[in-house]
Amino acid sequence: MREMQDKYIRFDWAIKRLLRQKANFGVLEGFLTVFLGEKITIVELLESEGNQESADDKFNRVDIKALNSKGEIIIIEIQNTRELYYLERILYGVAKAITEHIHLGESYYKVKKVYSISILYFDIGIGNDYLYHGQNQFIGVHSKDRLLVNTKERDAIVSRLPAEIFPEYILIRVNEFNQVAVTPLEEWMEYLKNGRIRSDTTAPGLGEAREKLRYYSMTPSERYAYDEHLNAIMIQNDVLDSVKLEGRIEGRAEGRAEGLAEGKAEGLAEGLAEGIRKMVCGMSENGMDIPSIAKIARLSEEEVRALLE
Incomplete structure (x- = not known):
């Protein structure tokens, strides 16, 4: 019986089929909190071509509207990428997440910061880490400083780094994780790779996952x-x-x-x-x-x- 209880559904399946209900948002919020490094609260799953519930859904992405620890609205785009042209696919997904959620004629101020999280179950290249993070920055060719852009907001001049606006990309290389799970991040990596969750876990979201993602709870x-x-x-x-x-x-x-x-x-x-x-x-x-x-x-x-x- 213990073996049956300890078998959990893979996250790439659960995120498309089981975690779309508000009652299960705790699992997603824990995942995002750990991988973004700050408290994330989900507001809603956004309706887009990526949020189709069909089992043969062509697009494998989930767009989430959420609040970060500062109370700012952000859009999070999660992809379970399994394609040859994965970088192009990630770029396309982010562009879709931005354009699908700003209405024609609205001010560009309405564009929200987008975080793109890709859960990769295949080899994408050469690298020693299992977690990579990248974002857009403008660096002086000679001075090496980061450009600070002045913009006008609500009749005030505001200085803002491009990185505060441009998307951030997180690549999770599941197969490259080969460590003993100690930290919440490592516990999540262990679950993503092997489907195992410690019975005494305190990692955000994994306690809920133990209750809601049991394999033998499915029909x-x-x-x-x-x-x-x-x-x-x-x-x-x-x-x-x-x-x-x-x-x-x-x-x-x-x-x-x-x-x-x-x-x-x-x-x-x-x-x-x-x-x-x-x-x-x-x-x-x-x-x-x-x-x-x-x-x-x-x-x-x-x-x-x-x-x-």
Whole structure:
């Protein structure tokens, strides 16, 4: 019975399916408080193309209107990015979060500060940390000082750093976390990676998660959908790994014969095509229907059928 009680739903599933209800905002507020480093209170989940409840939702993002510790309204955009062009996807998501929540004709003063949080379950590059933070700053090329911009607000001249306005980006590299969980941040990383939550946790949000995100609290149909989600993730991760390996091997071989840069590009393209074919076949062998495969692989149903022939 203990094993059943200690199995928790992955956060990337819960955030789209179970944490949209106001009664469960405590889990999200704890997550945001820990990763933003200040008390965050959720006002509402914003309606956008990213906040669709459909299981085959094309966009994998959740926009949140919240108050920070200063009482300022901010918009938080959380993405569970699993795409090749992840930086472009993050930029697109932030742009959508800004434009979707300011009405035509409104003053630009209405634009709120946006925090973009990406939960990454795949390798995005070279780096030693599991948590990265970036923001826009204007630095003097010669003086190295940070530009302070004067703006007029409510008939007063206000000095403001661009970083107070421009979005901030937080990248959570889940797979790079390999530490013993001691701090609240580390406890959250442990949950994101392995789905484990300490019984004596005091980390913001995790106590609520223990109560509300139990795997065996879901209905059988919900558990089936969740298990299929995990299966699709494993297939996608295998494909990404094989694409990288095949692209490198073929790129090196052709690079020696025809030029390194061109060979790597061609090898990566061929590896990607083969990886997509393997992913489609793998999902089909695991019982997925063609419409579901098409949505996950971002292909037309005709293209899926052609790959399965």
